[in-house]
Amino acid sequence: MSDNKQNQEHTEQTENKKNVGRRDVIKSLATVPVLGAFAYGVYKKKQYDRLLSNSITDEVGMSYEEPAATPPSDLSGKPLRVGLIGYGIRGKMLAKALGFAHPTMVDEWKEGAMSNKDDKRYEEFLQQENLGIQITAVCDIFNTYEKMCAEAGANVNREGTGGTMGPMPKIFKNYKELCASPDIDAIVIAAPDHWHGPMTIEAAKNSKHVYCEKPMTWTVEETYEVRKAVKESGITFQLGHQGRQTDSYQKAKEAIEKGVLGPINLVEVTTNRNTPNGAWVYPIHKDANPGTIDWEQFIGPAPWHEFSLERFFRWRCWWDYSTGLSGDLLTHEYDAINQIMNVGIPDSAMSTGGVYFYKDGRTVPDVLHTVFEFPKQDLSLVYSATLSSQHQRGKVVMGHDAWMELGQTLTINADVESTKYADKIKKGIIDPELPIYSYIPGRKNADAVTSATEKYFAGRGLLYTYRGGKRVDTTHLHMKEWVDCIRDGREPSCNIDQGFEEAITAHMGTLSYKHNKKVFWDAENEKIIV
Amino acid sequence: MLNPNQKLSNAQLAALLILRVVIGWHFLYEGITKLLNPNWTSVGYLMDSKGFFSGFYHSLAASPKLLPVIDALNEWGLVLIGVALIMGLFTHWAIYGGMLLLAMYYFSHPPFIGLTYALPSEGSYLFIDKVVIEFFAMWVLSLFPTGKIIGFDRLLVKTK
Structure with a gap:
């Protein structure tokens, strides 16, 4: 019986190709219903997923949008003049987050990108938003870091070794002199913990805005003094907990x-x-x-x-x-x-x-x-x-x-x-x-x-x-918030009370x-x- | 290729036809789920690549220009191959396209000794995984042009 059918099939396959019969049409379309079944299956699956998703969404009541992106910094006014205290491990990161890296650091990122396509440090640094800042003063008690910090501050074009530098920031041997300098509006403190309090107090006394690394203080007593100095001076204070971003x-x-x-x-x-x-x-x-x-x-x-x-x-x-x-x-x-x-x-x-x-x-x-x-x-x-x-x-x-x-x-x-x-x-x-x-x-x-x-x-x-x-560094966002708040007179998220x-x-x-x-x-x- | 003088039994034809349709179904659903998910991207999959060719897959993931092209080719490739296999239309092209995609998947995540992946596998594999099996199943299909018997290719042949 099946031999007969096969013969028939074979005859059909080898017969005159132009002769398209009803049987050919049926055999051509034979699998189309599978697509119908597929579409029905997908429809039911989607309906089920939507029901599940909606029931959970209703129950949880959470919004599903990303937090709004922060608007770009206002660069219309004069640049904010910043003094950097400390250019150790964290100090280098903070300077970079403000847009200033030592040329050798830029060289290293460039080399990294050349040898490894996944190394995006250079690209990310170039793409990092310009915050309208000028580094006018630096202070570090280790000569090598002091020099590096000044060179980073002068690297206004974000270039590697041999690039065109901007004016060199003034080097201060003592933080008190830096705080008293009339050429700065704001100070970034990246010194060891035992200096956070005294430096913040000195900056506040001189009406300089402060970004200070965590923790805010080294002793309990200083904590009250720092709060008093910041509140009385009315400066914009941001503590370095970038997790806020x-x-x-x-x-x-x-x-x-x-x-x-x-x-x-x-x-x-x-x-x-x-x-x-x-x-x-x-x-x-x-x-x-x-x-x-x-x-x-x-x-x-x-x-x-x-x-x-x-x-x-x-x-x-x-x-x-x-x-x-x-x-x-x-x-x-x-x-x-x-x-x-x-x-x-x-x-x-x-x-x-x-x-x-x-x-x-x-x-x-x-x-x-x-x-x-x-x-x-x-x-x-x-x-x-x-x-x-x-x-x-x-x-x-x-x-x-x-x-x-x-x-x-x-x-x-x-x-x-x-x-x-x-x-x-x-x-x-x-x-x-x-x-x-x-x-x-x-x-x-x-x-x-x-x-x-x-x-x-x-x-x-x-x-x-x-x-x-684009992948934005949270430290950059945290410092940007501080800079924007200084310009607009707003309170930053990790302010003196926090x-x-x-x-x-x-x-x-x-x-x-x-x-x-x-x-x-x-x-x-x-x-x-x- | 199927010799015109060779005969397929009904059971043989049915088995090959079902194999073609189920593979088509698999491709189509993989494509449709990606198309219907606005957040889908191949980045994670590409970044998870290990083995000889991982550098190539990582570079695809790292390219903001190439990535959307890879995503679209993958999504629409899967859908079109799936539909073509189910309908038996341009069956040969669909099979070769499918085999190419499967080879790409296999070499991005080869189940070799010492390689482990972020996404846990549902079974145990050494050198041979389900991707390879599907690849060879498609090779078998390519040798038996069932589309010319059951499928739109039959009409194409007849009306040539």
């Missing part, structure tokens, strides 16, 4: 304000590093010696110690100049939470830890845990840090109805035992295993149902890095560690009680 934090704030997470009783923030650099064992410059470093000025308000290259370059390892993990890294984490939850100063702090891995003579701990209590908000904030493991634990805000994980991306998952989402979880609309909201910076819009593939790639920093060719809360909170953690007991904040009298 991270758009996923702004989305996190919205989620918390809208009650997406339900009651929140625990927030966990962490630091995990595992390199000598991450533990502040920074390289010692070959040109550094007592003849090239103004050691007395380095010591300043700190207890006297004989000249030490370790102490000069790795000052973060000693309480004599540093605020340890609390000031360097807890402050970033705390400021992120203060930014999104307005927690303010905690009622109490309790710290434990020790020098467990880096037994190199340092006095600050390399493992530290601090628990802050905010009883009025029914909230505990736990900070846990180690400098000898890179296991990433992230920032997690735990609510009764949902938990949120924060970083460059933001994801919110419903809690399996949530009251608010119980009905939708039961109906299968919400799956606690999958995010009910995820935000990926640079994506056109956030979505309730993000594909698994996108999440995997985004989580590993593989998405949207190069789209449109700075005061940051510094007091960090000091409470440090004092608790040093005294090995719980410390309290007397809000009425604004005093830390040890």
Whole structure:
């Protein structure tokens, strides 16, 4: 029977090609219904996805737009004249964020781009917005950095070695002289922690606007003095927590304000590093010696110690100049939470830890845990840090109805035992295993149902890095905000009040560690009680 | 190529036809989901590339000019190949185009020893993965022009 059919088929295939019969038409169109079935399938799938997405969107009530881009800086007036204090690791980054890099740094980025197409540092630096700034003064107590800082300030065309330089900024041997100079309007402070307070106070006394690296102060007493000096002078003050510009934090704030997470009783923030650099064992410059470093000025308000290259370059390892993990890294984490939850100063702090891995003579701990209590908000904030493991634990805000994980991306998952989402979880609309909201910076819009593939790639920093060719450094945005606020007379996001809360909170953690007991904040009298 | 004197049994023809249609369906749906997702881009996939040719794929991802072209070629390539395979129209071209795309996917994420990828795989593969299997299945299809028996290619041949 089948042989007959095959013969027939064969005859059809070999018969006169021009003779198109009914049978040919049917056989030509035989698979078209498959397309119909396909279209129906896609329609049903889309309908299901939309229902799911809409149900979650309605329930969560979050906006899906990116935060609006900041408008370009107003360059119509005179350039803002800036003085830079400190050109160490962070000082170089701040100068670059303002648009000024040392020519050798530009050379290095150019070479990097030539040998590696993925190296976008040069391209990004060239594309970085011009903030209308002129570096008129510099100060660094290490001769090599002092010279480099001045050359960076003169590199107005963002060129490499041999490029056309602008006028050289004036070099000051002492920060007080720089602060008093009539040729500057604003000062960027990137000195060690023990100098943040005195330098800010001196700048404020001279009516110079201040961008100061975190933490705001080294001692508790200075914290009140800095606040007083800044408020009385009316200068524009910005503390260097560039996390204020991270758009996923702004989305996190919205989620918390809208009650997406339900009651929140625990927030966990962490630091995990595992390199000598991450533990502040920074390289010692070959040109550094007592003849090239103004050691007395380095010591300043700190207890006297004989000249030490370790102490000069790795000052973060000693309480004599540093605020340890609390000031360097807890402050970033705390400021992120203060930014999104307005927690303010905690009622109490309790710290434990020790020098467990880096037994190199340092006095600050390399493992530290601090628990802050905010009883009025029914909230505990736990900070846990180690400098000898890179296991990433992230920032997690735990609510009764949902938990949120924060970083460059933001994801919110419903809690399996949530009251608010119980009905939708039961109906299968919400799956606690999958995010009910995820935000990926640079994506056109956030979505309730993000594909698994996108999440995997985004989580590993593989998405949207190069789209449109622009990735903006948050430090640049933070400094831009400061510059724009100086011009418009607005308050920057990490102003003196936020700075005061940051510094007091960090000091409470440090004092608790040093005294090995719980410390309290007397809000009425604004005093830390040890 | 199918020798005109060779005969395919009904079962053979049915099996080949189903293979062609299901591969077409797979291509079409992969293309349609990408077209319907305004956020879709091949960047993450390209950046995740490892192995001998990863430099090539990374350079595609890093080029703001080439990337939209790659994205569009991929999306529309998948859709057109899918439709062509289901309909049996220009079947040969669709098969060769499909094999080219599959080869590109394979060499961007080769399942070689020592290479791991951001996106976890749903199975276990060594040298041979489902992309390779689909590639060879399409090679088989290219040797049996079923479009000329069941499909629009039949009309094209007849009206030439």
